[in-house]
Amino acid sequence: MKLLVTILIATFFFGKAYSSSKDLLKIDWSFAGPTGKFERDSLQRGYQVYKEVCASCHSMQYLSYRNLSQKGGPEFTLEEVKAIAASYEVEDGPNSDGDMFERPARPSDHFINPYPNVNAAIASNGGAYPPDMSVLVKARPGGANYIYSVLMGYEEKPTDFDLDVGVYYNKYMDGNKIKMPSPLSDDLIEYTDGTNATQAQMAKDVTAFLTWAAEPHLEARHRTGTKVIIYLIILATLVYFSMKKIWSRVDAEK
Amino acid sequence: MSEHEYVPTSKAGKWFNDRLPLLSLGAHLSDYPTPKNLNYWWTFGGILTFCLITQIVTGIVLAMHYVAHADLAFESVEKIMRDVNYGWLIRYIHSNGASMFFLAVYIHIFRSLFFGSFKSPRELIWIIGMLIYILMMAAAFMGYVLPWGQMSFWGATVITNLFSAIPLVGESVVTWLWGGYSVDNPTLTRFFSLHYLIPFLILGLVVLHIWALHIPGNNNPIGIDIKKPSKDTVPFHPYITVKDIFALLMFMIIFAGFVFFSPNVLGHADNYIPANPLVTPAHIVPEWYLLPFYAILRSVPDKLGGVILMFGALFVLIILPWLDTSKVRSATFRPMYRQFFWIFVVDVLALGYLGAMPAEGVYLFLARISTAYYFLHFIVVLPALGFLEKTDPLPASISEPVLTGGFSAVPTRSDKTIDEKKIT
Numbered sequence: 001m002k003l004l005v006t007i008l009i010a011t012f013f014f015g016k017a018y019s020s021s022k023d024l025l026k027i028d029w030s031f032a033g034p035t036g037k038f039e040r041d042s043l044q045r046g047y048q049v050y051k052e053v054c055a056s057c058h059s060m061q062y063l064s065y066r067n068l069s070q071k072g073g074p075e076f077t078l079e080e081v082k083a084i085a086a087s088y089e090v091e092d093g094p095n096s097d098g099d100m101f102e103r104p105a106r107p108s109d110h111f112i113n114p115y116p117n118v119n120a121a122i123a124s125n126g127g128a129y130p131p132d133m134s135v136l137v138k139a140r141p142g143g144a145n146y147i148y149s150v151l152m153g154y155e156e157k158p159t160d161f162d163l164d165v166g167v168y169y170n171k172y173m174d175g176n177k178i179k180m181p182s183p184l185s186d187d188l189i190e191y192t193d194g195t196n197a198t199q200a201q202m203a204k205d206v207t208a209f210l211t212w213a214a215e216p217h218l219e220a221r222h223r224t225g226t227k228v229i230i231y232l233i234i235l236a237t238l239v240y241f242s243m244k245k246i247w248s249r250v251d252a253e254k
Numbered sequence: 255m256s257e258h259e260y261v262p263t264s265k266a267g268k269w270f271n272d273r274l275p276l277l278s279l280g281a282h283l284s285d286y287p288t289p290k291n292l293n294y295w296w297t298f299g300g301i302l303t304f305c306l307i308t309q310i311v312t313g314i315v316l317a318m319h320y321v322a323h324a325d326l327a328f329e330s331v332e333k334i335m336r337d338v339n340y341g342w343l344i345r346y347i348h349s350n351g352a353s354m355f356f357l358a359v360y361i362h363i364f365r366s367l368f369f370g371s372f373k374s375p376r377e378l379i380w381i382i383g384m385l386i387y388i389l390m391m392a393a394a395f396m397g398y399v400l401p402w403g404q405m406s407f408w409g410a411t412v413i414t415n416l417f418s419a420i421p422l423v424g425e426s427v428v429t430w431l432w433g434g435y436s437v438d439n440p441t442l443t444r445f446f447s448l449h450y451l452i453p454f455l456i457l458g459l460v461v462l463h464i465w466a467l468h469i470p471g472n473n474n475p476i477g478i479d480i481k482k483p484s485k486d487t488v489p490f491h492p493y494i495t496v497k498d499i500f501a502l503l504m505f506m507i508i509f510a511g512f513v514f515f516s517p518n519v520l521g522h523a524d525n526y527i528p529a530n531p532l533v534t535p536a537h538i539v540p541e542w543y544l545l546p547f548y549a550i551l552r553s554v555p556d557k558l559g560g561v562i563l564m565f566g567a568l569f570v571l572i573i574l575p576w577l578d579t580s581k582v583r584s585a586t587f588r589p590m591y592r593q594f595f596w597i598f599v600v601d602v603l604a605l606g607y608l609g610a611m612p613a614e615g616v617y618l619f620l621a622r623i624s625t626a627y628y629f630l631h632f633i634v635v636l637p638a639l640g641f642l643e644k645t646d647p648l649p650a651s652i653s654e655p656v657l658t659g660g661f662s663a664v665p666t667r668s669d670k671t672i673d674e675k676k677i678t
Contacts, residue, residue, distance in 0.1 A: 034514075062336065135332065138518055139523055220342075221514055225511075226514075228510050232506055232510060239499055239500045242496055243497055246492050247493065247496075247497075250290055
């Protein structure tokens, strides 16, 4: 018991030392907590937001189209994924003549990059690199809440705040300056499932999608973890009583 | 001890054991007389063995998939997380396993400090343990570099740069460590090589650690010498094994809690950003288990001074058996040391906290106070206590913890004769 308390204190202590949280907006995410799962609809809508809004600047180089049909993800059908992939052109080759050629993407292809290289991305975005979104949620303290907060955090700048041209005021960004203009606004896109595309709805969906992208095995991890903990508790109980029985021989001598 | 007379029952066993006495060793480990009053703080030796084996096994599997190249390392880790079957599980066990390993080793070390396990005749066990601890820090540091994220890169830059503080040859040493003029691919590949090597060095030292332990036998919560085997001891198996397994399972539940439900809480978010030599993170912070030393390093305005103090902090630990002059081992019977022990614990926790904070203003001031106290504890308090402190009377044996009067004696070897009389 003393041990547990010590460990809890230590965890709290060091956990606190690391979190430099401003008061982020907090959403009751479906994937939070030990039994958390993603909502398929939300992930599918989130992908639509990524595809139609984010993908014009942000790459997701560690994801492949096949991941979209993977269990625990948006779970598009294989047919849908094939159709999604086929709507992109990728460079392949060299062919037997030694030439590179374009072909429609297959599910096994990686998400195509919006820019040929990092420098091109920087040049097209006023000197700021739009970060790759594959693990973005894990790369920011505050995770999903942070991403959601930044998406919702665009405000009019306070009158005494200096901003250069092409820089925007964001409540949750470090230094309150961000090069990305507010990417989401009400009814910016039309959801295929008919959901009302408010800014908050899109921010929530795309954040869920990015969380899945950063942690594609989250559901399996939660499921396995629950089983492992239950197994360990049962085993520990059995061992505890074995221990009591074995030690009773010694204790009896007292 | 009975292992000398151990004779295998089977003919084949006898044939084998005459040529290589592994069965005798097994019998020794099984019969090994252990004080019967060991509390749960004594279970961390077994837990640490589990941690080491876990790190080695998961590490070997990760090395099958990991690519040690500056351009490919980050991507290969993402491949492990996404495409390797249960790669996420193996990597999260390995990365959280490092933290769990240090959590256990810190408890193990503080247990030794509280109960005086480092004192005669166990000085070598302590020193070997400290060498293991230093190797663990080296292995953990190099392991943290391998994913080649921002904290990997900048942590490696900061720590390797410490060696540039060495007078005259510092710069050359750093170039030699890097294999170039900055932290780059050659640095990564050699760190990978050494990261694979060190755990096996640790394993070798662990064997020596346990070997050295089995000469005097375990210390115990009252810290007195006991006769072995006797009414005060139990055979290691099944008594200690079952207790160790129970404690290990408790530990595994906490371990699993981290791995499955918050696998990234002990790491730093910046390490999910690929290494970029052109962008320095706002705060370069080592992993939590290195923070107290980081705080000591930064509390000195001079670079060389900081490095000397940091290594000094380890050095005073190594020579601890000669700094603590008290003949009484367990803090249970040392009313003053007991207070100073807890102040020291708070001091180390404070250093850990301050190591994570920016080195400025009040944080820096507090870090300096805490650093000063750290050394004060070892260099002034411990040597002085041995002379100033009036220790409580010691019991004559574990079986008779109630004082029979007259034995305020220190636990020297002459106590054994007393013990023998009591027991026989």
